């Protein structure tokens with residue numbers, strides 16, 4: 001004879017509207033966090049993975065064109081700065097960083113660019 005607790009099925013009770021809404025909000029936050037995490041692994045998401053551009057004038061339109069990582073909304077470039085950061089092998093690199101903010105959800109991102117890279121290696 002086995003224990004009743006082990007065989008007891010979870011009661012499928014209908015969820016209240018409030019519970020449903022809370023769960024939907026929690027799911028949306030989780031989804032947004034996952035998308036932001038994913039975006040940080042894409043080109044431009046970190047100093048180790050800059051987007052290579054041929055001119056500084058491309059940085060801002062390119063950053064704005066990426067859209068919001070969390071909701072896909074339109075982003076605005078709030079700041080565009082020249083920074084020097086070590087790459088994955090510790091060599092200092094001159095990078096451009098564009099700070100964007102989503103007009104819809106307010107999520108901020110930093111997108112990294114490297115200038116003047118020639119395609120031939």
Ligand SMILES: [Zn+2]
Nearest residue numbers: 068071102105
């Ligand atoms: Zn957004």
